[in-house]
Amino acid sequence: MNEEQQCLLLSSASHFWPPKGVKLSYGTAGFRADASLLQSTVYRVGILAALRSLKTRSVIGLMITASHNKVSDNGVKIADASGGMLSQHWEPFADALANAPSPQHLLLLINEFVEKEGISVDGDWQVEVLLGRDTRPSGDALLQAAKQGVTSIVGAVATDMGILTTPQLHWMVRARNKGMKASEQDYFEQLSSSFRCLVDLIPAEKCKFDGVNDKVVVDGANGVGGVKLKDLGKLLNGLIIEVRNSSEDGGVLNDGVGADYVQKEKVLPNNFGSKDTGIRCVSLDGDADRLVYFIVPPKSSGRIDLVDGDKILSLFALFIREQLSFLNEKEDMKNCHQAHVGVIQTAYANGASTNYLKLLGLEVNFTPTGVKYLHEKATEFDIGIYFEANGHGTVLFSESFIESLEARTNEISLGSKVLGSEGEKAALRLLALSKLINQAVGDALSGLLLVEVILQHMGWSINKWNELYHDLPSKQLKVKVADRTAVVTTNAETVVVSPPGLQEAINEETAKDPQGRCFVRPSGTEDVVRVYAEASTQEAADTLANCVAKLVDQFLGFNSS
Ligand SMILES: CC(=O)N[C@H]1[C@@H](OP(=O)(O)O)O[C@H](CO)[C@@H](O)[C@@H]1O
Numbered sequence: 236m237n238e239e240q241q242c243l244l245l246s247s248a249s250h251f252w253p254p255k256g257v258k259l260s261y262g263t264a265g266f267r268a269d270a271s272l273l274q275s276t277v278y279r280v281g282i283l284a285a286l287r288s289l290k291t292r293s294v295i296g297l298m299i300t301a302s303h304n305k306v307s308d309n310g311v312k313i314a315d316a317s318g319g320m321l322s323q324h325w326e327p328f329a330d331a332l333a334n335a336p337s338p339q340h341l342l343l344l345i346n347e348f349v350e351k352e353g354i355s356v357d358g359d360w361q362v363e364v365l366l367g368r369d370t371r372p373s374g375d376a377l378l379q380a381a382k383q384g385v386t387s388i389v390g391a392v393a394t395d396m397g398i399l400t401t402p403q404l405h406w407m408v409r410a411r412n413k414g415m416k417a418s419e420q421d422y423f424e425q426l427s428s429s430f431r432c433l434v435d436l437i438p439a440e441k442c443k444f445d446g447v448n449d450k451v452v453v454d455g456a457n458g459v460g461g462v463k464l465k466d467l468g469k470l471l472n473g474l475i476i477e478v479r480n481s482s483e484d485g486g487v488l489n490d491g492v493g494a495d496y497v498q499k500e501k502v503l504p505n506n507f508g509s510k511d512t513g514i515r516c517v518s519l520d521g522d523a524d525r526l527v528y529f530i531v532p533p534k535s536s537g538r539i540d541l542v543d544g545d546k547i548l549s550l551f552a553l554f555i556r557e558q559l560s561f562l563n564e565k566e567d568m569k570n571c572h573q574a575h576v577g578v579i580q581t582a583y584a585n586g587a588s589t590n591y592l593k594l595l596g597l598e599v600n601f602t603p604t605g606v607k608y609l610h611e612k613a614t615e616f617d618i619g620i621y622f623e624a625n626g627h628g629t630v631l632f633s634e635s636f637i638e639s640l641e642a643r644t645n646e647i648s649l650g651s652k653v654l655g656s657e658g659e660k661a662a663l664r665l666l667a668l669s670k671l672i673n674q675a676v677g678d679a680l681s682g683l684l685l686v687e688v689i690l691q692h693m694g695w696s697i698n699k700w701n702e703l704y705h706d707l708p709s710k711q712l713k714v715k716v717a718d719r720t721a722v723v724t725t726n727a728e729t730v731v732v733s734p735p736g737l738q739e740a741i742n743e744e745t746a747k748d749p750q751g752r753c754f755v756r757p758s759g760t761e762d763v764v765r766v767y768a769e770a771s772t773q774e775a776a777d778t779l780a781n782c783v784a785k786l787v788d789q790f791l792g793f794n795s796s
């Protein structure tokens with residue numbers, strides 16, 4: 236950087252000193268902390284986004300959100316040039332920037348990194364960073380800090396896209412870098428038109444949106460998703476979306492509402508009750524990149540039947556498998572690229588879902604927790620289907636498979652309803668699916684539309700879908716410890732290697748149930764150690780989780796030595 240550039244950076248950075256005594260880490264999904272601690276972090280991530288734009292010669296996104304965390308928290312993460320998560324290779328730089336103790340240290344780090352990465356700062360590339368934020372009250376001030384960070388790199392432009400869901404921002408970055416239309420309206424139009432296309436392709440004998448099962452009720456977590464869903468809903472025919480717990484309704488974000496609460500506690504969110512028995516219910520998380528369905532059992536005392544990310548994955552996998560079988564059975568499609576399909580889960584996937592997917596003949600892969608790992612693995616397939624049990628996931632299509640589908644469907648005119656063979660219709664469905672489901676990141680809005688249209692296609696109620704397999708009873712707990720980073724794991728986070736002795740103690744507890752499975756890992760988004768337990772009965776799963784939580788406390792708690 237020349238002198239002018241360095242002066243600009245130093246003078247702007249002098250307004251953003253990091254909080255004392257706080258060590259921040261990019262974590263599972265960006266930086267998260269109490270919002271009052273984040274001004275300097277967000278500012279510095281603004282700088283990082285501008286440098287990333289220079290390095291990749293692309294538009295980059297910066298999203299201010301703390302997703303399912305409590306309302307007083309906030310966070311910041313990057314949407315990379317592909318629209319996906321920040322390249323993991325840059326995460327250590329993000330950590331170093333966030334923790335640099337002074338503007339001078341910051342400048343030194345940046346100069347070193349710019350040189351090491353061979354980033355040209357000659358002004359031969361117009362840096363642009365798209366900024367988005369969720370509905371948190373702290374979002375606006377943090378967005379201003381992000382703007383200052385971006386523009387501290389000479390000539391860089393920060394474009395404020397306003398209040399968005401996280402997946403909308405990722406979608407926009409991807410679209411911009413592909414030279415496609417990338418406004419919010421374009422996003423809504425792509426989702427609604429591909430949804431309508433899938434509806435048009437539902438076999439004639441199935442009753443589609445016939446006034447009987449057309450309604451879905453959505454818990455918006457008192458966040459951004461509900462508002463956006465209302466806008467999207469106006470473009471859809473047939474499907475009726477009733478939104479509750481939208482940010483405009485006055486409730487507190489993620490407080491007794493939202494996908495994380497519903498999935499982890501398996502209870503009704505606020506404003507849902509026995510009146511909802513028999514209706515498809517959905518919960519989104521605070522930034523609408525997760526969704527879970529649930530059923531309100533008759534005479535529910537608050538408990539729900541959860542239809543989680545694993546079941547959404549299973550539904551998508553079934554539908555895709557059916558379409559691929561149509562594609563391959565027709566003589567005229569024999570030359571069509573044979574799709575290599577992969578399913579990706581984490582250790583939190585219910586064991587029953589993994590067994591079910593394997594029984595379907597699907598290849599199931601495991602990665603550590605965090606969408607960045609699942610997404611990366613999914614790109615290895617023609618069709619990569621990934622979901623976390625908590626409802627974050629999507630379906631990725633390879634370019635070459637899309638091209639082979641496009642080649643098969645060029646001749647077909649949907650508008651005039653001149654449809655071809657079963658194989659050609661299957662190709663059209665898969666193409667529409669690839670446009671509906673977000674190719675950049677998991678997206679509750681597009682996921683919801685895909686579930687809805689597949690259920691209509693299959694002619695299934697939510698109960699029928701839920702019966703695909705029966706979840707093994709499970710329990711999740713969080714344990715506050717002195718230092719969660721003291722827990723080191725291996726083997727897709729299922730085995731503890733440190734502190735010594737903890738894994739052996741967990742094994743001993745787990746062996747008490749024939750179907751016992753249990754693991755612990757440090758959360759990347761909250762200051763806790765998470766415990767997951769599965770067993771043959773709910774009582775046994777609860778006991779296993781409680782015993783292991785006690786072990787974690789003994790080994791790592793505030794009174795451990
Ligand atoms: C058990 C669980 O649900 N963990 C979530 C949660 O991460 P933790 O590192 O477990 O806090 O938030 C991540 C970001 O949303 C998500 O990817 C992940 O699956």
Ligand SMILES: [Mg+2]
Pocket residue numbers: 302303520521522523524525
């Ligand atoms: Mg989220």
